[in-house]
Amino acid sequence: MVLIEEDLTALQFTFYTFIIHEFFFFLFVSFYNIIDYFGIFPNSKIRKITRPNDQPRKLYWFTTLGFNHIIIGLPGAYSIYATYQYVGVQFSGPLPSYSTILAQFIAYAIIDDFVFYWGHRLMHLPFLYKHIHKQHHSFKRSNAIAGEYFHPIDYIISGILPIMVGTLTLRPHILVVWGWLVLRIWEACDGHSGYDLIFVPFRYFPFRPGAQVHDFHHSQNAGNYGSLTSLWDWLCGTDLSYKDYIARQNIKVE
Numbered sequence: 736m737v738l739i740e741e742d743l744t745a746l747q748f749t750f751y752t753f754i755i756h757e758f759f760f761f762l763f764v765s766f767y768n769i770i771d772y773f774g775i776f777p778n779s780k781i782r783k784i785t786r787p788n789d790q791p792r793k794l795y796w797f798t799t800l801g802f803n804h805i806i807i808g809l810p811g812a813y814s815i816y817a818t819y820q821y822v823g824v825q826f827s828g829p830l831p832s833y834s835t836i837l838a839q840f841i842a843y844a845i846i847d848d849f850v851f852y853w854g855h856r857l858m859h860l861p862f863l864y865k866h867i868h869k870q871h872h873s874f875k876r877s878n879a880i881a882g883e884y885f886h887p888i889d890y891i892i893s894g895i896l897p898i899m900v901g902t903l904t905l906r907p908h909i910l911v912v913w914g915w916l917v918l919r920i921w922e923a924c925d926g927h928s929g930y931d932l933i934f935v936p937f938r939y940f941p942f943r944p945g946a947q948v949h950d951f952h953h954s955q956n957a958g959n960y961g962s963l964t965s966l967w968d969w970l971c972g973t974d975l976s977y978k979d980y981i982a983r984q985n986i987k988v989e
Contacts, residue, residue: 739828740827748813748816748826748909749809749816752812753812755913755916756808759916759921760920760924763882766879767924767929767930768878779932780929781946781947782929796880796884802887803883803885803894807895808895819903823906824908825906825907825908825909830908830910831911836911839905839907839911842905844940846900846901847897847898847919847962847963849967850896850897851893851897851961852960852967852968853967854896855960856971857892858889858893867886867889868889870884870885871884874953876954877928877929878927879924879925879927879928880924882927898912898915898919901915923962930946931946932946941964942965942966943963943965948961948965951977951980958975958976959974
């Protein structure tokens with residue numbers, strides 16, 4: 736049984752959230768970039784194209800990531816603590832049962848998918864795309880680091896808001912919150928990795944054919960606004976360009 740004996744303070748919550756986020760984000764980014772650099776899973780690569788020389792852009796990438804993670808993320812975590820505490824997020828005590836954790840993860844996925852889809856679709860309105868979301872789309876070739884490479888406003892809407900809404904709604908144990916955070920970071924890196932790996936659990940989610948869905952969104956900049964699943968794209972018809980592309984390429988998508 737995992738137990739936190741005393742309520743975490745705001746500083747403890749902020750510190751642990753930051754450390755967990757940074758550790759797993761750079762772990763997943765490193766994993767996907769290593770397999771790409773050494774060509775470890777060539778048959779799982781979605782687009783067989785040559786790696787570009789990204790060296791000149793890396794300083795800007797990490798400056799942007801640092802700003803979002805430190806200047807946006809740290810104060811954001813600290814400031815939301817009181818609200819989480821007020822609504823009943825559990826900052827101490829034992830973990831709930833495995834069935835409860837699974838149910839909360841499923842609920843997280845449903846909420847996250849809805850919030851992310853509509854926030855992402857909003858970012859593709861011409862004015863917002865030009866001034867905000869275009870920065871994220873500077874990655875035409877997939878790279879896991881693009882999973883959190885956003886304009887600060889986009890980072891709040893696409894990176895923070897879906898998890899925050901789920902947490903405020905479900906009010907779970909803090910370890911469940913962090914568990915979902917890790918899964919969400921992994922999914923974001925996987926969706927931008929350019930690889931459709933058979934052992935990644937997200938490819939088996941209902942309404943999610945695999946990482947190639949979001950890869951198409953970046954390469955063609957058309958539709959496929961969902962993240963965890965393609966449910967809302969299917970319901971709203973924003974996956975039609977992708978379906979046409981698949982039909983032309985003679986690729987079967989289940």
